[in-house]
Amino acid sequence: MNTDLTSARGAEQTQQSGTRRPSARWALAGLALSVLLSSLGTSIANVALPTLADAFTASFQSVQWVVLAYLLAITTLIVSVGRLGDLMGRRRLLLAGILLFSAASVVCGLAPSLGVLIAARAAQGLGAAVMMVLTMAFVGDTVPKERTGSAMGLLATMSATGTAxxxxxxxxxxxxxxxxxxxxVNVPLGIVAxxxxxxxxxxxRPASGAERRRPxxxxxxxxxxxxxxxxxxLAMTTGRDGFGVLNAGLVAAAALGAGLFVRVERRAASPLVQPAVFRDPxxxxSLAASALVxxxxxATLVVGPFHLSRALGLQAAAVGLVLSxxxxxxxxxxxxxxxxxxxxxxxxxxxxxxxxxxVGALVLAALPRSLGVLGYVCPLVVVTAGYAxxxxxxxxxxMADVRPDRRGGVSGMLNLSRNLxxxxxxxxxxxxxxxxSGTSDITAAGAGAVxxxxxxxxxxxxxxxxxxxGLVLAVSRRTKLPVTAVSPAPPSRRCCNPR
Structure with a gap:
């Protein structure tokens, strides 16, 4: 009986969206491959940095921008592309993003100089930002609402797979x-996606008359x-030897820019971020918890390699295996x-x-070094499973009750909080x-200090x-939404629902 009801709901939704039911699986496959490509673009370049330094006779600080350019492009544009997708059509923009990512991958692979490679990586990051945001926004258009969690889980799996x-x-x-x-290697995968x-x-869906008249x-x-x-x-990634005057100036500029942004958005006729977002507890x-997590x-990626190699004495191959x-x-x-x-x-x-x-983080903080690799891996598994x-x-x-024409913007905010x-x-x-560890140069620290x-x-x-x-529980009490509830928040509590 429940299966029949689920099938009926799924059929009704696919009819409303104009998508035949058999194609929904292929649509989800395309979204999953897009997520895989964007996460793979982040992790696959790191291992090439020493080789790139030799190939272009460049310093490590210079080739590091091959990674930073990608991350900066994603971070600075991730909310904007979500809103742009809401306005011009998510499908059209996603296709453009995949095409840009694939074309930029070609330029990266054929780059004659480090400068061209860094510029192409920035373009690749723009395409990745589009894919990261719009894949989540598209879930509501491709699967029945009762299967949203499963679809989000698949996208999370593909993201983790790309990273691994x-x-x-x-x-x-x-x-x-x-x-x-x-x-x-991204090019054939991009063509399939x-x-x-x-x-x-x-x-x-076509824009309504009101939407066509507004900016x-x-x-x-x-x-x-x-x-x-x-x-x-830039404040967080510049000057790796310490937090200096330049970093402080950049943080101050970011704080000033954030204040100006909130003020502009409250007065804009068609804001990039709806003002209601700032009032929705x-x-x-959700955004604050995502950033903290x-x-x-x-921290596991920063601390793990040093702990495994210097505190536990593992060789490079073993460190890579444990980190995976x-x-x-x-x-x-x-x-x-x-x-x-x-x-x-x-x-x-x-x-x-x-x-x-x-619990996993507390165990990692309490277990002695004498327990070895097992004492590190077991609580790490708990932390990672909890994260998933x-x-x-x-x-x-x-994303449960976000209006269809606002999904891109909210998805962009979620991805932004994660990247920040x-x-x-x-x-x-x-x-x-x-x-x-008691040292400014962690590579020179002893096993006990590490x-x-x-x-x-x-x-x-x-x-x-x-x-x-605490934030999640406090908001649940404040909005009178029990954490044991199976149903999502009532529409009146959601920032992006029509009144």
Whole structure:
């Protein structure tokens, strides 16, 4: 009986969206491949940095911009492309994003100089920003509402798979071919994603008369947000030897830009970010929790290599193998996490994921170094599984009742909070680790100092997770939304529902 009801609902939704039911699976496959490509573009380039330094006779600080240009392009444009997708049509913009990503990959692979490579990576990052945002926004148009969590879980799995696959695939390509293959491998995958998206994604609805009469895009807000995010990202990534005057100036510029942006958005006729977003406690808690959790997850990537190599004495190959455990767990847990969120409720599973992460981080902070690799991997698995559950449930809850023409903007905000957390974690948690280790040069620290730094860093990480958990619980009480509820927040509580 329940199966028949689910099928009827799914058929009704696919008829309303203009998509035949058999093509919905292929549409989801195209979205999943787009997510895989965008995450692969982040992780696969890191392993090529030493090779690029030799190939272009450049310093490490110079080739580091091959990674930074990609991240900065994503971070500064991720909200703008979401809003642009809402206005001009998500399908059209997603196709353009996949095409740009694939074309930029060709230019990266054929780049004659480091400058051309960095510029092409920035263009690739723009295409990746489009794919990251619009894939989540498209879920509501391709699957029935009761299966949203499962679809989000699949996208989370593909994102984790791309992150896990990047270093090993990149190393194999460099060893068997050369560094150019690291970028050219994206091209055939991009062509397949472009075909699936073009063939099976539903066309966007035509704009209403009111939408056609209003301004089409918030150019001033877009410029202010891009400058603000660019200043913050540069503040977190410039001057790796310490936080200096330049960093402080960039943070001040980012704070000023954020204030101006909020003021402009409240007065704009067609704002990039709806003013109601700033007043919605539920969405605000989701965004803040996402940023805090991403900060913690970056700590595992910053601390892990040093702890495994210097505190536990592992060789490089073994370090890489152990580090792949986290993304592998996230990849395996993504789809089950989505099904659990569908079954038991996104809000309750958000709390459960945060609780698991807090427990894992506390264990990492408390276990002695004498327990070896097993003492590090076991709690890391708990942290990563909790992250997979949180990420899927939190995204599902935030997108549950968003109006179709606002999904791109909210999806962009969620991705933005995640990226800001990753950038902050790389800087702040790295600084905590170095300070707790008692040295300015972590590569010269002894095994005991590194182990102490690891414990302190994960103690701070546990506090951040507890803070995120407190935010979610406080908002649940304030909005009288029980965390055990299976249904999403009532429409009156959601920022983007029509009144």
């Amino acid at each position: 696959l990047g270093p090993s695939l990149g190393g194999a390509l460099i060893s068997g071919l050369d560094w150019r293959a690291v970028f050219l 472009l075909f699936l998206a073009h063939r099976h994604l539903p066309a966007g 089409r895009f918030d150019h001033l807000g877009t410029l202010l947000l891009a400058l603000t995010l660019g200043a913050y990202a 539920g969405l605000g808690a 991403s900060t913690v997850m970056m 455990v986290g993304p592998l767990v996230a990849a395996l847990a993504g789809v089950p996490a989505g099904r659990i969120a569908d079954r038991f409720g996104a809000h309750r599973m958000t709390v459960a994921g945060l609780a698991a992460m807090a 559950l949180f990420q899927t449930a939190n995204t599902t809850a935030a 957390g990753l950038i902050t974690g790389a800087s702040v948690m790295g600084a905590v680790f170095a300070f707790a 182990a102490t730094g690891t414990r302190v860093t994960f103690a701070v990480a546990a506090l951040l997770i507890v803070l995120a958990l």
